[in-house]
Amino acid sequence: MVTLAPAAAGNWRDITRVKAAETQREWVADAAYYLCLSAYDGLWRSYAVQDDDGAVVGHVMWAVDTDDGSHWIGGLVIDAERQGQGLGRATVRALLDLWEREEPSLSGTAYREAALSVAPDNEGALGLYRSLGFVETGEQEDDEVVLRRPRS
Numbered sequence: 001m002v003t004l005a006p007a008a009a010g011n012w013r014d015i016t017r018v019k020a021a022e023t024q025r026e027w028v029a030d031a032a033y034y035l036c037l038s039a040y041d042g043l044w045r046s047y048a049v050q051d052d053d054g055a056v057v058g059h060v061m062w063a064v065d066t067d068d069g070s071h072w073i074g075g076l077v078i079d080a081e082r083q084g085q086g087l088g089r090a091t092v093r094a095l096l097d098l099w100e101r102e103e104p105s106l107s108g109t110a111y112r113e114a115a116l117s118v119a120p121d122n123e124g125a126l127g128l129y130r131s132l133g134f135v136e137t138g139e140q141e142d143d144e145v146v147l148r149r150p151r152s
């Protein structure tokens with residue numbers, strides 16, 4: 001249903017066109033910000049989310065916490081025009097599959113646990129993550145709640 005393609009010369013312009021709905025912009029940054037974070041901060045890796053036709057419909061990035069080896073999901077945005085079609089769910093599943101298949105060869109760290117943080121009032125995202133087995137841990141990251149999911 002979706003393919004994750006690393007951000008690169010051939011797709012970064014399409015990624016910058018991915019936009020959350022106006023009412024969702026308090027929860028996420030612009031895709032261009034995430035691309036710069038991945039390019040210059042040395043931690044995150046940005047991916048284009050492509051639909052079955054190869055169109056870029058979203059952005060997601062991931063990073064490994066070097067303290068505990070947990071694999072973090074960040075910057076998940078499905079373009080407002082394409083939300084509600086199962087693409088967000090497919091994106092998280094695709095990332096978990098990628099780690100299960102490829103780690104530790106991508107980051108040098110074995111995949112044991114996925115983690116993410118989300119604004120407590122972001123009901124849509126919370127519903128999605130809980131339904132995929134993520135559980136609140138009681139940790140806070142800035143103003144967001146942390147959810148974790150052990151490798152299945």
Ligand SMILES: CC(C)(COP(=O)(O)OP(=O)(O)OC[C@H]1O[C@@H](n2cnc3c(N)ncnc32)[C@H](O)[C@@H]1OP(=O)(O)O)[C@@H](O)C(=O)NCCC(=O)NCCS
Nearest residue numbers: 024076077078083084085086087088089118124125127128
């Ligand atoms: C959160 C987001 C990625 C979900 O992507 P999506 O493609 O719309 O989600 P899906 O169609 O795969 O839906 C998956 C689940 O999300 C939840 N969900 C999605 N939109 C929702 C909404 N508006 N209200 C309540 N639940 C919602 C539901 O649990 C849904 O499960 P269902 O299919 O059983 O109904 C998307 O809404 C988005 O980009 N939001 C703005 C950015 C954002 O908040 N990102 C998360 C940062 S932590």
